Amino acid sequence: MSQPVKNIMIVGVGGQGTLLASKLMGKAFVEKEFDVKVSEVHGMSQRGGSVVTYVRYGEKVFSPVIEKGEADIIIAFEQLEAARWLPYLKPGGILISNTQKIDPMPVIMGNSAYPDKILPTIREKGVQVIEIDAMALATAAGSPRATNIVLLGVAAHFLGFDKEVWLEVIRTTVPPKTIAVNEKAFELGFSAKQ
Amino acid sequence: MKTLMLGNEAVARALYEVGVKVVSSYPGTPSTEITESVTRYDEIYSEWAPNEKVAFEVAFGAATGGARSFCAMKHVGLNVAADPLYTASYIGVNGGMVCAVADDPGMHSSQNEQDSRHHAIASKTPMLEPCDSAECLSYTKLAYQLSEQFGTPFLLRLSTRISHSRSLVDTSAREERPLKEYKKDVMKNVMMPAMARGRHKVVEERTKAIREWSETSGINSVEYNDTRVGIICAGSSYLYAREALGERASYFKLGMVNPLPIKSLIDFARHVGQVYVVEELDDIIETHCRKHGIPVIGKLLLPVCGEFSQSVIREALLGEELPLIEFDQPIPPRPPVLCAGCPHRGLFMALKKLNLYVSGDIGCYTLGAQAPLSMIDTCVCMGASISGLHGFNIARGSEQAKKSVAVIGDSTFIHSGITGLIDIAYNKGFSTVIVLDNSITGMTGHQNNPANGLTLKGDPTVAVNLEALAHAVGINRVVVVDPFDMESTRKAVEAELAIEEPSLVIARRPCALLKTVKHNPPMVVDTEKCTGCKSCLRAGCPAIAVHGQANKGRGTAVIDQNQCVGCEICAKLCSFNAIGFKE
Numbered sequence: 001m002s003q004p005v006k007n008i009m010i011v012g013v014g015g016q017g018t019l020l021a022s023k024l025m026g027k028a029f030v031e032k033e034f035d036v037k038v039s040e041v042h043g044m045s046q047r048g049g050s051v052v053t054y055v056r057y058g059e060k061v062f063s064p065v066i067e068k069g070e071a072d073i074i075i076a077f078e079q080l081e082a083a084r085w086l087p088y089l090k091p092g093g094i095l096i097s098n099t100q101k102i103d104p105m106p107v108i109m110g111n112s113a114y115p116d117k118i119l120p121t122i123r124e125k126g127v128q129v130i131e132i133d134a135m136a137l138a139t140a141a142g143s144p145r146a147t148n149i150v151l152l153g154v155a156a157h158f159l160g161f162d163k164e165v166w167l168e169v170i171r172t173t174v175p176p177k178t179i180a181v182n183e184k185a186f187e188l189g190f191s192a193k194q
Numbered sequence: 195m196k197t198l199m200l201g202n203e204a205v206a207r208a209l210y211e212v213g214v215k216v217v218s219s220y221p222g223t224p225s226t227e228i229t230e231s232v233t234r235y236d237e238i239y240s241e242w243a244p245n246e247k248v249a250f251e252v253a254f255g256a257a258t259g260g261a262r263s264f265c266a267m268k269h270v271g272l273n274v275a276a277d278p279l280y281t282a283s284y285i286g287v288n289g290g291m292v293c294a295v296a297d298d299p300g301m302h303s304s305q306n307e308q309d310s311r312h313h314a315i316a317s318k319t320p321m322l323e324p325c326d327s328a329e330c331l332s333y334t335k336l337a338y339q340l341s342e343q344f345g346t347p348f349l350l351r352l353s354t355r356i357s358h359s360r361s362l363v364d365t366s367a368r369e370e371r372p373l374k375e376y377k378k379d380v381m382k383n384v385m386m387p388a389m390a391r392g393r394h395k396v397v398e399e400r401t402k403a404i405r406e407w408s409e410t411s412g413i414n415s416v417e418y419n420d421t422r423v424g425i426i427c428a429g430s431s432y433l434y435a436r437e438a439l440g441e442r443a444s445y446f447k448l449g450m451v452n453p454l455p456i457k458s459l460i461d462f463a464r465h466v467g468q469v470y471v472v473e474e475l476d477d478i479i480e481t482h483c484r485k486h487g488i489p490v491i492g493k494l495l496l497p498v499c500g501e502f503s504q505s506v507i508r509e510a511l512l513g514e515e516l517p518l519i520e521f522d523q524p525i526p527p528r529p530p531v532l533c534a535g536c537p538h539r540g541l542f543m544a545l546k547k548l549n550l551y552v553s554g555d556i557g558c559y560t561l562g563a564q565a566p567l568s569m570i571d572t573c574v575c576m577g578a579s580i581s582g583l584h585g586f587n588i589a590r591g592s593e594q595a596k597k598s599v600a601v602i603g604d605s606t607f608i609h610s611g612i613t614g615l616i617d618i619a620y621n622k623g624f625s626t627v628i629v630l631d632n633s634i635t636g637m638t639g640h641q642n643n644p645a646n647g648l649t650l651k652g653d654p655t656v657a658v659n660l661e662a663l664a665h666a667v668g669i670n671r672v673v674v675v676d677p678f679d680m681e682s683t684r685k686a687v688e689a690e691l692a693i694e695e696p697s698l699v700i701a702r703r704p705c706a707l708l709k710t711v712k713h714n715p716p717m718v719v720d721t722e723k724c725t726g727c728k729s730c731l732r733a734g735c736p737a738i739a740v741h742g743q744a745n746k747g748r749g750t751a752v753i754d755q756n757q758c759v760g761c762e763i764c765a766k767l768c769s770f771n772a773i774g775f776k777e
Contacts, residue, residue, distance in 0.1 A: 014530065026198045026360055036198060037326070038360040041302060042223060042639065047561065048736050049530035063437035064326075064359035064430070067505035069516030080528070083521040091517055104528035108731060108739045109566055112526035125519055144756060 005058030007066045008155075011085045012077025013102050014051045017148035020174070021075070022053040024152060025159070028169045029057040032161060039064040050081055050104075073158055075151050077134075078102050079118045086122060095127050096154050098134040098147065130154060130193055137188040143178070146185035153189020163190055199363045201356040204327040205266075205294055206231035207363065208334030213371035214238055214264050215289075216256035218249040220609065221638040222268030223303040224357040225296035229266050230641075233651050237368060242641055242650045245576070245609040246271035250278045250293060254347065257291035258383065260374035262338055266294040269310045270575065274610070280317040281385050282347050284393040286400075288374050290341035292334060296352040299474045300501030303354075303637075305556065305573065307499065309475035314349050314452035318397050320404050321349040321452040322413070323429040327361040333449065336413070344404055346397075351451060353474070355430045355501070405453040413449040416462055420444065424466030426459065426479055426490065430502070435472045437504040439511070454482045463488045470495070470511060474502045532561050534737035535706030535713065535759035538630055540677035541601070542569045543733055543763060544684040548691075551598035553586065555579035555606050558636040558705075562601075566734045570601070577602070577610030583625045584618045592624055596691045599699075600627045605635035605643040608658060612667070618696045619668035626690045626697050629660060630677070632705040640707065664698040671697035678703060678761055706759055714760025715775060719751045723772035726750055730764040730773065738764050 008025065012018045019040055026038040034057040041051050054066040068087045076082030076097040089095060097119055106112040115121075123129045134150040141150070149170065156166050167183060174182050199207065205228045209217065217240040219229040232240045243249035246267040256263035267275060272295045279293070295313070298304040314321035320340070324333040330352070337348040381389050408414060419441035427435050428448035436445065446462045448454065463469050463483075471480040471492035480492035495510045496502075508514050532539050538559040545552070546569065554560055554570035555578065563570035572582060579600035587595040602611045607629050618625050635641040642648040647657035664672045671690060675683040683701060690697035704711050716737075726748030728740050737757035740749040751772065753764075765773040 013528065023360075030196065030198050030362065036360070036362065038198070039355060040200075040358045040360070042227075042358055047530035047533060047558065047637075048528075050528040061361075062433045063504045064355055064361070064433065065503050067503050067516075069518050070505075080525065083523070084525050084528075086521045087518045089519055091519060102736075103739050104526050105531050105564070105566075105734060105736065106526045106529075108736070109734075110728070110731075110740075111565075112524070114526065115521075115523040118521075121523070122519075122521065127519060 005056055005061055007071045008055040009066055009071045009074045009085060009088055010053040010055065010077070011074060011081040012051055013081065014047055014049050016077045017145060018051055018053050018077060021148040021152050022055050024166070024169050024173055025055045027173060028161070028165055031165065031169065034058060035061045037061045037064040050084060052085065073155065075155050077147065077151065080104065080114060082122065083115060083118045089127065093127070094130065094158060095122060096130045096132070096151060098151060099131055100135050100147070132189070132192055134189065137192060138185050141185035141188050142181035146181050149182045149185040150189035153186040154193045156190055157193050196362045196364055198360045199327045200227060200358060200360050201324070201327045201330040201352060202227035202358070203231045204330035204363050205334050205350070205352070206234070207365055208331045209238060209264050210235040210368050211366055212335045212338045213262055213369050214338070215261035216253060216263040217241070217265070218243045218252035219266040220244070220246045220249050220271060221635055221641040222271045222296070223638050224298060224354040225266045225268050225271070225294060225352065226638045226641065227357070228294060229650065240650055242643060244644055246275040247278060250275035250282070253291055253293065254278060254282045257287040257289045257347070258376070259289070260376050261289040262371055263289060263291050264294070266296070268304065269295060269297045269308050270304065270306065271295070272310050272313050274576070276313060276317070279313065279319065279347070283317045283319045284385055284390055284397055285383055286345040286396070287341055287347055288376065289371075290338035291347040292337045292341060292350055293347060294350040294352055296354070296357050297475070298354050300354065305575065307475065309478065310349075310351060311451055311478050312476070314351070315478070318401055319347055319349050319452070320344070320450065321351050322449060323351040323451045324356060325429050325432050325447070326356070327359070327363045329449070330356065331363050331365075340404075344400055346400060351429065353430055401453050405455060408450045408453065409455045409458045414455055414458060415447050415449070417445045417447070418465065421465060422467040424462060424469040425472055426462070426469060426483065427472040428479070429474075431472045431474050434502050434504045434507050438507040448479065451479070454479060456486050459483060459488055460486065472496060472502070472507060529564060530561060531564070531734060531736050532558065533706055534735055534757040535761040537632055537677045537701070537703035537706065538562060539567070539733055539735065540680055540703070540761070540763055541628065541630060541683060541701045542567045543767070544677065544680040545569060545599070545687060547684065548688065549597070551586065551594070553579045553583035553598065553600040555600070555602040555611070557603035557606050559601055559603060559630050564734070566732055576606050577614055580611050580614030580627050581617055583627070584614065584621070584623050587623065587625050592694055595624045595626070595694070598625070599687065599691070600625065602627070602629055603636065604629060604631040604633065604645040604660070607660070608644050612663065615664065615669065615698065616667045623696050624694045626687065626699065628687070628699045628701055631660060631700050631702040634705045634708060636705050640705070660700055669696050669698050671695060672700070673697070674700045674702055676703055677701040678763065680763070680766060706761070714762070716755045716758035717753055717760050717762065717765060717773050718776050719753055720772045720774065721750050723770045724750045725770055727769070729767045729769060732767055733763050735764060
């Protein structure tokens with residue numbers, strides 16, 4: 001198990017459900033007997049601000065945060081946030097991005113422009129970009145709120161263990177009433193990236 | 195079994211394991227989840243206090259009564275609790291007592307970046323600083339043992355990264371602690387000058403004894419690797435340094451940050467080449483080292499402001515930067531905003547036309563300072579909106595008072611707004627104060643408070659009657675308005691401003707995020723009627739935007755059907771009747 005520490009960032013907009021995704025990852029890595037640190041943002045930014053969660057796992061993890069140029073994988077719940085946090089991606093790293101766009105207040109007010117063609121621009125820089133309409137798949141699974149689990153389903157391809165592990169962690173973590181929707185959301189995300 | 199826990203959850207777990215009986219806190223990011231997590235353990239009595247001073251005093255009273263007790267607060271909360279802290283240090287404890295104080299380097303959710311180690315030094319209270327969740331658990335437990343061994347309250351210093359990071363923790367069973375006997379002891383417990391003089395000497399002797407303990411106990415650990423570079427650090431700074439420098443340096447990791455050791459630091463410095471002090475915020479360890487003749491480099495290279503990380507240390511000490519992929523177009527910022535359906539938005543829109551000076555306070559409504567609402571003139575600390583308004587109006591006269599208000603939330607009003615209101619009434623002031631009563635402590639993530647009729651555990655209890663309270667302190671004019679009824683709210687505030695006597699306006703509507711609140715269906719835009727004039731955007735609601743090229747390029751309003759809760763504020767701003775509910 002002496003592998004170097006892997007760094008995963010989950011970025012999005014406060015209220016999008018990034019915390020549940022990082023909680024599930026943390027649990028799965030503990031199950032696989034890795035050392036794990038998950039660093040979250042609570043408080044003010046949760047009110048619709050830009051939010052980031054760091055997940056680090058490996059033989060021994062010291063720092064709880066991921067810095068610029070260090071992330072192996074960034075999972076973006078929103079396109080502008082993918083652009084904002086791009087400098088945190090390690091050259092050669094993978095960006096998994098939801099195609100959803102949410103205008104921040106300066107854009108709503110017409111004081112700033114939402115950049116055009118974010119994901120193609122990032123791809124042109126040689127980054128492996130996996131884009132997915134996770135909200136549509138979540139809605140198909142039964143609830144747009146399961147967007148986070150769809151994205152986890154995509155990310156599962158890069159996280160090194162069987163999808164059964166993830167499904168088990170989902171079943172034991174989410175509220176019982178939402179298990180069926182979340183299982184379906186995971187499957188839809190997982191099969192969207194084959 | 196190892197479980198993944200937030201630092202805050204691990205502190206709560208330690209309280210359970212170490213037999214704590216009484217917990218009293220006031221919520222404050224990043225400390226809040228400690229006390230929320232304590233509610234899992236039925237063996238512990240836990241409560242939200244009206245403010246940190248009360249919380250500290252409740253915990254200290256419980257310790258005097260022989261129980262192990264605890265309180266938690268954010269860094270600025272310790273300023274409020276500083277009064278009892280400084281004298282509790284003289285008196286010392288009977289049952290063990292720990293006060294957790296969570297700093298916020300980087301100010302993720304705070305109004306300043308103060309370093310609470312200064313309070314530990316100034317109050318002569320010993321302080322431990324954990325670096326991860328496992329240490330949150332082990333240090334908290336150790337703090338109780340030491341608190342009773344040395345007869346002093348202990349401070350536990352946390353920070354945003356420690357409180358809000360999850361890492362692995364080994365749990366164990368609870369050990370019940372019988373209440374210690376209470377014996378009346380005037381010389382120890384009654385701090386009048388004659389007794390306090392004696393206790394001050396005890397405190398100085400105690401500090402020496404604790405320092406000696408810290409030199410030899412293993413609370414501070416040394417890791418020798420490459421000895422050309424030595425790093426002295428504590429808490430999360432240790433993690434960042436260890437990550438950045440690995441085995442290229444040797445480490446002296448402090449577990450106890452007050453009092454600081456002397457002999458063991460000198461010994462470490464002798465065994466390594468250049469010594470660096472890596473500490474977030476102020477240069478406390480660095481100054482201590484210099485005072486004792488240890489030549490160290492610290493703030494010469496490392497910043498005083500902001501949060502550290504491995505790259506801050508990598509760049510400052512090694513001059514190394516990692517290669518980056520940059521996104522080369524400008525990226526608009528995404529500041530936090532008032533939620534869709536937030537009642538505070540209704541109040542601010544109602545006040546907007548009145549062109550007021552708005553004395554602000556600490557809570558979600560501080561977000562009203564940002565564009566497009568741009569309604570807040572000041573934000574200092576809990577309660578300062580009311581007392582600050584009184585001073586402002588006294589200085590500028592009664593005509594100014596007709597153009598100025600204070601805005602303060604229900605929880606903040608109870609915390610320390612009421613004393614300012616008493617000041618206004620008592621001193622014949624003429625200010626108009628608005629309490630934004632949304633039935634919850636909002637910004638910290640929905641905690642109950644003395645004004646909403648529910649305890650920490652959600653049990654029904656008496657609620658402070660704000661109207662009766664205002665009357666009781668001598669405010670004769672008290673009006674209650676619904677902030678969603680912007681017209682009536684504006685008229686009510688105008689009427690109170692016009693009168694030269696103090697008044698309290700209560701803008702009452704529960705937080706839109708409360709599960710008990712029943713919402714309207716989302717609103718829709720009639721694209722035939724919408725002219726793209728953007729009047730609706732003045733409310734600064736995250737659920738409405740103007741998109742597209744219709745209306746000669748001005749676009750059409752679009753309402754996010756997932757976010758909108760049908761508060762109708764945007765509809766009331768529309769002159770074309772273009773926003774309504776689906777037929």
